[in-house]
Amino acid sequence: MSRLTTPVGAHDHSEGPADAPVTLVEYGDFECPYCGEAYPILKAVQRAVGDRLRFVFRHFPIVESHPHAGRAAEFAEAAGSAGRFWEAHDMLYEHQDALADANLRHYGKALDLDAEALQAAFDGRYDAHIRADFMGGVRSGVNGTPSLFINGVRYDGERDVASLVAAIHQAAGARNI
Template sequence: MSGLTVPVSTMDHIQGSLDEPVVLVEYADFQCPSCGEAFSLVKRLQQRFGEGLCLVFRHFPLVQAHPQALPAAITAEYAAAQGRFWDAHDALFRNQQQLGEVVYRELMRELGLPEEGLAAAMDDSSNLLRIQRDIESGMGSGVTGTPSFFINGELFQPRQSFEELYDAIVQAGAKRS
């Protein structure tokens, strides 16, 4: 079983508290269809487990297969700098089929963020470094595709579907109780 080589820290995008019984780390690509499917599952898991589940998102854009994955990740990072990462995260997944400059600009308007800043963010090396750091941490942890999940630091590998996350989270929570 592979483990998370870079521990979760305040540098990550975190929803919930790291003190929760289960910390779910997701490596994902905003344009990946499987990640889009996992998005709705993760939302259901968050509703089901509430404060018992902490979600951590790390970028893993598969740029060869998904040309909008990196611009979408940069858009999310720009929103993060304004304290709106999770709003952007959700909107990017909901609009996955239309990702592109029009969607990114529309998202900035919806979030009340300056559109001009987004253009500058696309050229800002700090955003690329942040995303590259996530990619490297994923590769070091054995991530080969998206979405990839780690439950309390251990790689979760479903046998048939990501729906198995539910049982794995229940088991992980029981171990920490």
């Protein structure tokens, strides 16, 4: 059973209460179509579970397969440093067919990101963070994208809303015992 080796912490991008009984970590790639498929499902899971869930996104760009995934991750980090990571995350997953540099710069304007800060991101300012996410994922048994961990344990079940919500409730129940 693969387990998360890097604990969730302040360096992570998270939504939901830090003391939620369940933490769901996604290792994702912004250009991966399977992550794109999972995006609305995970939103629905968040809505269904509410404050009992903390959702964390970590980068796992597979750039040989997805040539725009690296830049997209850099874009998200640039937005994150401006406090707008999740808006960028959503924007990227809602526009997976348009992730070229020009598109990303356009999204940057829409999010009011500083053009120079975005360029610095493209020049590698956040690459160490992205690489650390990636390698932490490898060490945790990430086996493709998206990979999900529920309270630190890799989730290999079906990725539909009902199955995920059931697994999350089970994890919450286990914590209460």
